[in-house]
Amino acid sequence: MLLQNRHISYKEQAKFGFVYWPFSLKLLWAPLVDSLFFKPIGRRKTWLIPAQYVLGLGMMLLSGHIENLMNDSHAHVDMLAFVFFLAATQDIAVDGWAITMLKRNHVGYASTFNSVGQTVEYFIGYVLFIALESPEFCNKYLRSKPQTTDPLKLSSFLFFWGVAFMIATTLVWLFKTEKESNEHLIENEKDHEEVEEERGVKETYKLLWHIIKLPRVKILAVFLLTCKIGFAAADTITGLKLVEEGVPEAHLALLAIPLIPLQIILPLAISRYTSGPMPMKVFMKAFPYRLVMGLEYAMLVWMTPCFRNNDGSFPSYYYMIIIVSYALHQAAVYSMFVSVMAYFARISDPSVGGTYMTLLNTICNLGGNWPTTLALWLVDYFTMKIYGYYIEMLICTIIGVILLSWGKTVLNQLHHGTDKKWRVKNN
Template identity: 30%
Template sequence: MELQASEQERNQKSLIKRIRELNLKTVAYLTFLYILQGIPVGISTAIPLILSSKKVTYSYQGIYSFTRWPFSVRILWAPIIDRFFIQKIGRRKTWIFICQFMSGFLMLSTASLVDAVISTDMANRKSGIYILTAIFTVLVVLSATNDITLDAWSIDLLPEKNAGLQSLCNSVGMSIGIFIGGSGFLIFEAAEFSNKIRTFFNVKNQHYGLISIQKLFYIMGTALVITSISILKFKSEQSQKKLKTDEEQALVQKNAHLTSNFSIIDTYKLLWKILFIKPIRIWIILMITHRFAFSVESAFNIKLVEKGVAREKLSLIGAILSPIMSWLPLILIDLISRTKPLKLFRSFFILKMVCIAAFGIFLFFFDHFRDNNGKFSLVFYIILAIWKLVDGFFSSATSISLGSFNAHISDRLISGIYMTFLSFWPNIGANISRTSILFILNLITIPNCERDSKFGNITNTTFLGQRNSHKNQCSSLFEPIYPLTLVVCIFAAIWLLLSTKYFNRLQKLAKSEWEIKLES
């Protein structure tokens, strides 16, 4: 009994030690900052749905779509963020304070304006679209700039062995923030859903939701301002525990010397120097090409709608799953700190491809889930929800694994530039593959339409629109999503076989191999 008690005590002490080593307080703090960063982005993604409900034209929606650009091109100003800062405040705190305070101030000062613009009939008001585009572009630029700095600060605050947790903080925090500002806001902004809550609490129903965009701006704006001031006053730039080591003290001193001697042109030249690191070139090719294995997923929701699944039901499933998917990656927290990230990535990559193949099979047996009236059974929606949950988890796991590796290899002297540079290439690969697969899908969709003088010659370019409007006239000769799913699965298998030796080689490289030689 004494031996058993002693063993339990040792296990308990080991668990406590393990928890301390994971720096959970720092992880929680960084996750909170990423949540705040994600909320303005989430609100910006909700606006197009509000505009659609007001019958805003596609051209006006196109104008607003410019708000999506800043996160994709933030590499353009990342060198500026790494070069200029207020010495007294600190290299990272300077920009985090500026971005959060300005975001909060902008939200507080424009809350009434944004609410007034959205509340009016915007169908023919280009000025309103320009106002929204300007405000949200600035907010997203500030969030993207904050992301550059927060990524670098995360690496500074977390110990070397736990640097991989940075990607977990980013993934979980941004997911929660985007959900709060996007789907969460839309749910409680809807009068119908809000009235169900009011009825439950015996409160009189109203024609408006529980929260408006004006209230959300006031609440989030206040939170951002208070947080920015608290960071300025109470949070230290570096982990004091880390600064006790000679290595970290030397790093801080070298940072100060480096930034005081570099011009802005020299800072931009760092991007070119990173590009010419030999393992980086291999890494870029792997990051761009691996996204093609996931490309067919961008067509899955389109196919679901084409086959008769209501968009509102897909949105409802997404809203229900979003909170779960935001927190689910937390189960990886211990695994990431103990496992080599590229080995972890390959495992999740395989599981992700299994999910994609499974969904292709699910689509093939799609009609088996319809009743005689063409409606889908409850089993169908349960399977769809489970698939989305599992697939979303593996998507997050692959991204977190790669982010963990990026954090480990990032040169801490220029971590803001370096981390932004590394995350740029998977995004490029995702955008190229997503566009390519939709173009290919359109190209190989062969229409089989009854000849009708009022339709003329129907091509695959106009096929989808004609089929939706005249379901009895058009059908496809074959469903192209099936061969495309097979092709990407074969591509993924070949890519995995060819890339394994390169991943093994990159994982074994010393961190010095990823560093650039800077002139003192």
């Protein structure tokens, strides 16, 4: 939305979207993070500490130049891609460390901490910042006398969190020790649980190749890489179009606050339906509702000018409509997310669970990234003659309906097979 406010074209915003791709492609260097380390420092801290120090120092240095970069007409994809590459590397190290940091019967809490952490960081890093960065919002809700200056600058925000990164990383380096791999393996043997074998870089890459060649993994990969095409326009462009129609981005950001309890409670409520042998049934049931919500989003954008007051503001009941729309959409999104993650956990080979899960998550993330990037890229071209957002929404919905019919057949076949067909050792 910051780019949208600076009148950056959708094509340029699509280029900016490439900075998220390292998170989808992190599997390419994950075996290096798992296999190469400096023993005196620790397997995970070898990568975690340098990555976080560079991120923290980078934010501090970037804070002095961010205003010039934001006003620059060039999309500095290379710079931001490097930042996200470091964050992806940090993510690999943290995910691996969680397995040895927590007891075997508590490893499941890692995903809970991850989900809660993402909700908190979204609120602080996006909702709170967007609100405090807006003079209009602060003049209306926080200031006694209106001012034209920004209450919180992006440069100050970056510098603060850069310092926070440096402090937190130093504390982890000095006071948190890693458990030795052998010690961890002995503990798990006592618990009579399966553990991942320690492999070198070459062995890990070979294992990945064997998993990718499994017939069922190939079919699932095609589905995961295409199933989100139907939601690309709704998920990516709707918020930008609302801002384009005059809805303040600070108000849109604050509308996410009422949804935070829903984002915490909903996964817990859905888990009772996804813990069975066929979790993807929930995924396919939520699929058509999410398509319908995309059409509802398009109608909401189309009708937005009708709600606008003469002074450019919007009535309270309009924001209530947005909240209800967002809530229904998020219900479908989280239903699909929780069910697919449960499915990954069920089909992954326990003997190589970490590698298997990383592969499936990577394919799933990539399947969400490329359609949204393409949708942003094409909207400017469609807009030359017709309203690009609406024509893209129609195309995406039609493709989504086709994929829904095909997906039901594919997932029924995958559900009714035995788990042994997902195992590497049987192929």
